[in-house]
Amino acid sequence: MNREWSERNKTMQNQIKKKDTFQIGVETLFDLRNQLMNTIVSFNDELSREDFNAIPFINAHGYHCKTIAYSLWHIFRIEDIVAHTLINGDEQVFFRNSYQERINAPIITTGNELVKQQIADFSRRLNLEELYSYIKEVKASTENIIQNLSFNEMKNNITDDKKELLKSLNVVSEDENAIWLIDYWCGKDIRGLLQMPFSRHWIMHIEASIRIKNKIYP
Numbered sequence: 001m002n003r004e005w006s007e008r009n010k011t012m013q014n015q016i017k018k019k020d021t022f023q024i025g026v027e028t029l030f031d032l033r034n035q036l037m038n039t040i041v042s043f044n045d046e047l048s049r050e051d052f053n054a055i056p057f058i059n060a061h062g063y064h065c066k067t068i069a070y071s072l073w074h075i076f077r078i079e080d081i082v083a084h085t086l087i088n089g090d091e092q093v094f095f096r097n098s099y100q101e102r103i104n105a106p107i108i109t110t111g112n113e114l115v116k117q118q119i120a121d122f123s124r125r126l127n128l129e130e131l132y133s134y135i136k137e138v139k140a141s142t143e144n145i146i147q148n149l150s151f152n153e154m155k156n157n158i159t160d161d162k163k164e165l166l167k168s169l170n171v172v173s174e175d176e177n178a179i180w181l182i183d184y185w186c187g188k189d190i191r192g193l194l195q196m197p198f199s200r201h202w203i204m205h206i207e208a209s210i211r212i213k214n215k216i217y218p
Contacts, residue, residue, distance in 0.1 A: 008032045022151040036202045053123040056215040063208035069123035071205040076138045077110045082197045083142040102130040113175035154191040
């Protein structure tokens with residue numbers, strides 16, 4: 001893991017545990033996300049459209065066995081689902097702004113159910129410009145939600161009603177590679193969600209994308 005990102009992530013996790021450093025921790029989280037977003041934007045500036053579909057580690061185990069396009073979709077579908085459905089209890093950016101049609105996505109899920117060539121085929125279909133528009137909207141909306149959370153809300157658990165709403169939306173595939181996500185997210189409190197899909201999850205998939213990029217351009 002990138003040392004600077006890792007250290008900033010650890011600092012943030014420690015800060016949001018204490019009431020007197022909670023707001024500083026939120027600022028640290030946003031700073032980390034801005035650094036990671038700079039890398040996401042750099043992919044669009046530096047890579048060809050075909051590079052986003054490349055899957056050079058197709059038979060590997062780990063986050064790098066995907067494509068960059070898939071990884072970006074996956075990061076921000078998960079964030080949209082968790083931020084809006086599970087935390088805020090409102091409509092996802094994806095549905096509110098018709099992003100399935102705009103991105104030309106054949107699925108509405110996180111993509112966990114896709115494997116190997118399915119991931120490459122999925123990636124080729126995506127409208128990259130609209131995917132980047134979605135990324136920016138989700139990031140902004142998530143951070144607006146986080147800014148309005150209090151320290152006392154960090155210990156709140158996901159309610160059964162929100163878990164049932166999540167299931168009803170069919171945004172998590174029933175495939176064994178995906179269905180576990182529902183219990184995983186709903187087993188965390190709000191602080192736990194800040195520490196994973198909104199921070200560490202970004203780091204893991206962006207680092208995997210950098211590894212893909214470095215394989216394409218050694």
